[in-house]
Amino acid sequence: MIGAYICVVFAFVFIIIGAPTFLGFGLLMSIAAILFLGLTPEVFALDLWSNIDSYTLLALPLFIYAGSLMTEGNSSRYLVDFINTLVRQFRGGLGMVVILSCGFFAAMSGSIIATAAAIGMVMHKMMVENGYSKEITGAMISAGATLGPIIPPSIWMIIYCEMAEENVAKMFMAGFLPGVILMVIFILIIWLSAARLGVPKVVPASWQERGSSFVKGFPALITPLIILGGIYGGIFTPTEAGAVACVWAFIIGIFVYKGLNSYQKVFNMSRDAAYVTANILLLIATAVILGAVISRLGIPSAIASFIGGMGLTATGFLLVFSVLMILFGMFMEAICIMVITVPMLLPTALAVGVDPIQFGMVLVFGLGVGQLTPPLGITLFTVAKFTEQPSGGVFKAVTPLTAGMIVLMFVVAIFPQLSLWLPSLWMG
Numbered sequence: 001m002i003g004a005y006i007c008v009v010f011a012f013v014f015i016i017i018g019a020p021t022f023l024g025f026g027l028l029m030s031i032a033a034i035l036f037l038g039l040t041p042e043v044f045a046l047d048l049w050s051n052i053d054s055y056t057l058l059a060l061p062l063f064i065y066a067g068s069l070m071t072e073g074n075s076s077r078y079l080v081d082f083i084n085t086l087v088r089q090f091r092g093g094l095g096m097v098v099i100l101s102c103g104f105f106a107a108m109s110g111s112i113i114a115t116a117a118a119i120g121m122v123m124h125k126m127m128v129e130n131g132y133s134k135e136i137t138g139a140m141i142s143a144g145a146t147l148g149p150i151i152p153p154s155i156w157m158i159i160y161c162e163m164a165e166e167n168v169a170k171m172f173m174a175g176f177l178p179g180v181i182l183m184v185i186f187i188l189i190i191w192l193s194a195a196r197l198g199v200p201k202v203v204p205a206s207w208q209e210r211g212s213s214f215v216k217g218f219p220a221l222i223t224p225l226i227i228l229g230g231i232y233g234g235i236f237t238p239t240e241a242g243a244v245a246c247v248w249a250f251i252i253g254i255f256v257y258k259g260l261n262s263y264q265k266v267f268n269m270s271r272d273a274a275y276v277t278a279n280i281l282l283l284i285a286t287a288v289i290l291g292a293v294i295s296r297l298g299i300p301s302a303i304a305s306f307i308g309g310m311g312l313t314a315t316g317f318l319l320v321f322s323v324l325m326i327l328f329g330m331f332m333e334a335i336c337i338m339v340i341t342v343p344m345l346l347p348t349a350l351a352v353g354v355d356p357i358q359f360g361m362v363l364v365f366g367l368g369v370g371q372l373t374p375p376l377g378i379t380l381f382t383v384a385k386f387t388e389q390p391s392g393g394v395f396k397a398v399t400p401l402t403a404g405m406i407v408l409m410f411v412v413a414i415f416p417q418l419s420l421w422l423p424s425l426w427m428g
Helices: 002-016 021-036 041-052 059-072 075-087 093-109 112-129 134-145 155-164 168-197 207-221 223-232 238-256 263-297 299-310 314-329 334-351 356-370 378-386 391-414 417-427
Strands: none
Touching: 041 263, 059 075, 059 093, 059 112, 059 155, 059 238, 059 263, 075 093, 075 112, 075 207, 075 238, 093 112, 093 134, 093 168, 093 207, 093 223, 112 134, 112 378, 134 168, 134 378, 134 391, 155 168, 155 263, 155 334, 155 356, 168 223, 168 238, 168 356, 168 391, 168 417, 207 223, 207 238, 223 238, 263 334, 299 334, 314 334, 314 356, 314 391, 334 356, 356 391, 356 417, 378 391, 391 417
């Protein structure tokens, strides 16, 4: 038993010094389970496979691939063009275009990096040419990208639901209202900051230009309706929705927008999507191993007893959890945080009366904040790289938007109905 605890301690040490999560946790937890906790390799391997061999997780590669198809197939370009004609004339209008475009693209792909890449590649040059600084451009794209995993469908929500054994469609519905509110908060902050930052106005689009861009962007604009309408209309499951999204994105990418006209492009995109999927599944397998070990060591029970002794209510627990997510996000990658926190803290959350859907929403918000926070901040660094700016300048510019997101995360923690009202209304 002492050996198992030593393995847990060393696993955290390896993560802190930057070792891959599946190596730090996966290998050491496997050693702990087999050598010190009495699990036979055969039973251990079967348990591991049964948790990965999941119909729910089949949605992961499908939505990842759909996001790649939409990016490479030019769907994002025509989506941005239409939204641009509607709001660019307002002070800070191009920043609003980024947020709205990210929100729409999030409802098609569910990925934070895919959203950043798809919208960023279209908007960065346009904003710089219209007088926006590279720092502000990077900040708006980084913040908008965090809508990717909050507005359904969401890859992070799929992973969480598999780990927590929750309903994916219900979790998707829970993200809709907070996601829309976050979009509004971002737009308000951009509008209020525009004059101070000297952000220029852009010439309004004519109605003819708006009509033309609407016709061209229509196939991309109806994609969220096809995906979410099919799920909540009872036509198909979230996993089947991923398959439908892939087929639809492939059709419009080839026959409408003609962005998928190269075999080599499709091959490279498919290879990259498979690589991302494999990495995520390795992390999910690691979470299964970690959950098996810490449950046998009684760590969740110990945490629950400790928090019970503090006398925290469900709201108090979620507020503490929110702060913990921000701190973790400063040093660790998002899915790595999920791998650690869900097996250890979800049982405690349930014990103090937290709804698992609300817990998942606070978790997703915390992960999103982490993507914008140094020293790790993967989205921040990704966007800083393709905007050719030091990450420090982008971080400084994105701070007001990050602050707005943190405030909303606390609101979601305090008021459960913000994330639970729509699921209860729609699905009972």
